[in-house]
Amino acid sequence: MTDSINAEVISVYPDKVKVAVDDLNSFRLAEEHLKVGSYLRIADCDDVVLVAVIDSFAIEVKDNGDRKYIIEASPLGVIKNEVFSRGGDSIAIPPKKVEPAKISEIEKIYSYGLADKEKFDFSQLSHNCGVRVPVDGDKFFNKHIGIVGSTGSGKSHTIATILQKATSQKSKPYEGLNNSHIIIFDIHAEYPSAFPSSNKLSVDDIVLPYWLLNSEELEELFLDSGDNNNYNQSSVLRSIITQNKKKHNPDVEKIFYDSPLKFDIEEVLNCLINLKSETKNSKAVDRYMIVGEEGDVENSSTTAESGIYLSNEEKLNMYFSKLYEFRPTKASNVTKGDYADGTLDKFVSRFISKYKQDRLNFLFGTASKDISFENTIKQFLGYKENQEANVTIIDLSGIPFEVLSITVSLISRILFDLGYNYKRYASTKGGRQHDIPILLVLEEAHKYVPKSDLARFKASKNSIERIAKEGRKYGVTLLLASQRPSEISETIFSQCSNFVAMRLTNPDDQNYVRRILPDTFGNLTSNLSSLQTGEALLMGDAAILPSLVKIDVTELPPSSSDIPYLKVWKSEWKNLDFEQFTTQWKS
Ligand SMILES: Nc1ncnc2c1ncn2[C@@H]1O[C@H](COP(=O)(O)OP(=O)(O)O)[C@@H](O)[C@H]1O
Ligand SMILES: [Mg+2]
Known part of the structure; x- marks a missing residue:
């Protein structure tokens, strides 16, 4: 068969081989028709074979009207002493003979390239059926x-x-x-x-526990990225959650906002609502005017002792437990709390709407808590x-x-x-x-x-x-x-x-x-x-x-x-x- 093949290599570049073929019909193996993607063997002697893959076909019409086919192919590697290696450097120039690669040669490429225990295969060559x-x-x-x-x-x-x-x-x-x-x-x-x-x-x-969400995820969930108060809201959320994690994990030494530790979302919500509605003694701003708590006086007396003194940590811990009632603001005696300016309003309503949504049960439900x-x-x-x-x-x-x-x-x-x-x-x-x-x-x-x-x-x-x-x-x-x-x-x-x-x-x-x-x-x-x-x-x-x-x-x-x-x-x-x-x- 090879004798009847009328093909020659007309140029060789490091990354391209050009082949001229007179009769394309006879330039094929019994097994397959040549297509883009088919393999060629280019040999200089019998034991060294350059394998190339066809990139394109072109037709040239000669002066006498005969057609000639120009095939462009990319060299893939060389089979030498039965072993395939990538790269096309070791072929002697000019190579003498070019023909479609034999299936056995193509198989050689794919079967010897890897040790059996390394092989993982899920496909076969598209043109040469059967070659894994x-x-x-x-x-x-x-x-x-x-x-x-x-x-x-x-x-x-x-x-x-x-x-x-x-x-x-x-x-x-x-x-x-x-x-x-x-x-x-x-x-x-x-x-x-x-x-x-x-x-x-x-x-x-x-079950996706909300308490495993990190700062970015929590903020994506609860904060509105378009809200101007975003920064304040995120810092409030950060301090409340960190404090709540501390409350529920007293044995853990170092606790950060992102630590994968439990916190109670209901308590965080209580705290946010309390912060939103808290009032303070105008004369002693770390005294909080909580109805029924220490220092609480009907009509909020003017003394600097009214209201309960709380450090920030104590205050948050208290605010977690339930919703409190606060004395209303009053002339120069009782003033609004730090977050009474509306900073938290939208945030709290967004928080509630997420937290109470049945659709988000997989995130906030009892199973997630437990x-x-x-x-x-x-x-x-x-x-x-x-x-x-x-x-x-x-x-x-x-x-x-x-x-x-x-x-x-x-x-x-x-x-x-x-x-x-x-x-x-x-x-x-x-x-x-x-x-x-x-x-x-x-x-x-x-x-x-x-x-x-x-x-x-x-x-x-x-x-x-x-x-x-x-x-x-x-x-x-x-x-x-x-x-x-x-x-x-x-x-x-x-x-x-x-x-x-x-x-x-x-x-x-x-x-x-x-x-x-x-x-x-x-x-x-x-x-x-x-x-x-x-x-x-x-x-x-x-x-x-x-x-x-x-x-x-x-x-x-x-x-x-x-x-x-x-x-x-x-x-x-x-x-x-x-x-x-x-x-x-x-x-
Ligand atoms: N290897 C394959 N051989 C033959 N048909 C396939 C092959 N892979 C997928 N199909 C067919 O193609 C269609 C789409 O496949 P699919 O995997 O859903 O595509 P995609 O995920 O890219 O949208 C399916 O009907 C499937 O039967
Ligand atoms: Mg798909």
Whole structure:
């Protein structure tokens, strides 16, 4: 067959090889038609072969009217003595012979590139069916992963395939679960079908303790970013919460605003309302005119002794306990308290409206008040007793939009802190390495970590950016999926080391991805818009080569599958129980 091939190398550059072919039909292997993305072998002698991937085809018409095909290809590496290595330096120039690579050679590239125990594979070459494309599993999960593609390109299926393989692999046969720990932020409630035995948390059963919110999250929740009194409000909130934490944790020596310790939200609210309505003795401003308390005199006598003397700490502790009545202001004797100027008014009403909202029960309800720190962590990690699970699916679809960012922020932060503290703990236990590394999966990542600087994304952005920057050291990595990569925070996206780039139709997104992807795959990234569903460019430091692959189809797909409209429409008219349906909707 090779004899009939009429092709020659016409130019060689470090990053490009040009090949002229007279008859394209005979320039192919029995197994496949050549396409952009197919592999060529360029040989100078029999035991050194340069492998290149086709970037483009062009047609030249010769003077006599004959056609000639010009193929441009990017060198990938060299097979020498049966072993493939990247880079194209060691080929003797000019190379004599060029032909489509043999399947056995392509297999060699992918099968010898990695030791068996390092291999993790979830796809095969798109053009050379049957050639598996493994990645280095440790490198793949050890660094952040980006999956991009327009809606319907196959991102959710890819995530399911990858995670199903990760949770089913075992180093040796043993009973029970392997040691993978995956948390999925599932915004469309589509993953339960892909992981039937997962730990599932939705707005109905998740317990998110308000007392674990940090300053940013608390402020995002309670303060109106447009309010001029924001600064005062935040400093009041800060001192009240710190003091309340001290009250409830008398044995803890150092307590800060952000310490993960319990406080009582009802008491904080009491205190705020008391502060708003307090009055003081005009002549002795640290005496408070509380009805029924020490020094309380009907009609507020004029003496400097009336009212109760309290230090700031004593006052807050007292204000926590209940709502007090204060003597009204009176000419020059009783004056308004420090916060009677309206500073706290809007804040308090906002506070009450959040705190009393049934929809936020998962944050402020009794379960949130009572849950321990330990059990909070356990629920996210799938360490529920006798119900251990590799995958925890956090269904965000029912979480009210106003608290979506702080929910994502709080959980991500807990996971980061867990990684951080576990590493420290493990090192005190005889230098053990991190043995519960975690993968956090963010579907539709542009929704929580957008480029936008808006206050309502601040909390989730900060928490996730911290994982992006430092999580790897502490065994917490991210898998980010997005249909709008150009709208994701660049800090986060640029930290990804491995990419699965699927069909992308928006030109802004294509350009962005092209810019951020490692520039080793010739022109292939210019074809992002023509990829089939389930097809992807797989690249990054865990890949043997950047490759055009077809992701394996999963047997347990996420429930994101396209609705077969026409088929459904062609069936008989369906009645809908509106009463039942709207009752559930409204609840
Ligand atoms: N690897 C694949 N091979 C074939 N079809 C696929 C593959 N991945 C996804 N699909 C199909 O494509 C459709 C969209 O997939 P999905 O994963 O929901 O895309 P996305 O999350 O990018 O919107 C689904 O109906 C699914 O059946
Ligand atoms: Mg999806």
